[in-house]
Amino acid sequence: MSTQHSTDLIVIGAGILGLATAWRAHKQGRTVHVIERSDSPVGASIQNFGHACFTAQADDLQDLARSSAQGWKEAARDAGLWAMQPGTVIPLQTETEKAVIEQFRAHRGGEDVVLLSPQATRERLGAPALDVLGGAHLPRDMRVNPRQAAPELAWWLHNQGVRFSWNTAAWHTAGGVVETNRGTFRASEVVACPGERAGEMFPGVVDKHGVRTCTLTMALIARPETTPVDLAMLTATSMTRYEGIAAMPAAERLRAELAAREPELVDNIANVMATAIPGGILVGDSHEYALSPTPFIDAAQSELLLGRAARYLGIECPVVLQRWQGRYADSASTNLVLEHPDEATTVAVVTSGIGMTLSFGIAELIVNHEEAPAP
Secondary structure (H helix, E strand, O other): OOEEEEEEEEEEOOOHHHHHHHHHHHHOOOOEEEEOOOOOOOOHHHHOOOEEOOOOOOHHHHHHHHHHHHHHHHHHHHHOOOEEOOOEEEEEOOHHHHHHHHHHHHHHOOOOOEEEOHHHHHHHHOOOOOOOOEEEEEOOOEEEOOOOHHHHHHHHHHHOOOEEEOOOOEEEEEOOEEEEOOEEEEEEEEEEOOHHHHHHHOHHHHHHHOOEEEEEEEEEEOOOOOOOOOOEEOOHHHHOOOHHHHOOOOHHHHHHHHHHHOHHHHHOOOOOEEEEEOOEEEEEOOOEEEOOOOOOOOHHHHHHHHHHHHHHHOOOOOOEEEEEEEEEEEOOOOOEEEEEEEOOEEEEEEOOOOHHHHHHHHHHHHHOOOOOOOO
């Protein structure tokens, strides 16, 4: 196959991390070529909640979160993306949940964590009958439409002169040379953002970090008029998963409480949450981990998640519009893999469910040749 013309940067993968990297590099004035095996973004970047949950991330990721938030805002202005900053609402139904959030507020401060009255919590969720002790509002958090954000950003980059090779599978890269099913391409630098497919090109990186695939049970339901259009909700299960909140002293007590009162949710490694997009409300999710996950969605698991989310939102008979299995790369040992197989190559894989949240911050690290934050 022929070797095609060179550019400053090749980005392998047109998921949100690859596109954020392309956007950052383009803003620096570099020529960019994006290579993507599909004919549009169809992976983890469109399968998620579109919830940029900056506040709940670990303390050592907060600088990255702030960088990402600024990147999202600037990219949204550039590309005309639907992006909002309504913050996140967390309803608190037990004294233990309340204790966790009060500790988190004391730790982060009142600007990042605003306590809500029971009535204010109900109003923000559109659930006037919800039994709550109160709630919390995380005002820094943002919302985007995951079905549109990556495709629209790609289209904007294309119109700005960024080159895209769709339906092009890269199978090897080293020293600025990328070999694909459509020829060989060259660049001064290559950034590979392969997501859950990292093992196809970089098996050593996958083995080193124990990268596997996490599958999620998700659904889109119709949004009643009573549910706010800018809804973003986390719940008690979220507080035990997001590292910033989960680090609070009372979180261990909350885990024990959930195991006793919601064993099914715990067994399904659930994170009951919901976000509204123009087409409805995204609800979920469960977590299962495997090197080669099966594609099947368990009906009982799906109904469990749907029922719990609907209960929080006061929706008696949720109308399901879509169901699907989300997928993303995961590692039990790290949230982010940034490896450099050679001087011209960077491999970047977000190995937890925070790729949409931190993508623009991670992209800034990549284009500035900085390393990942120490865990």
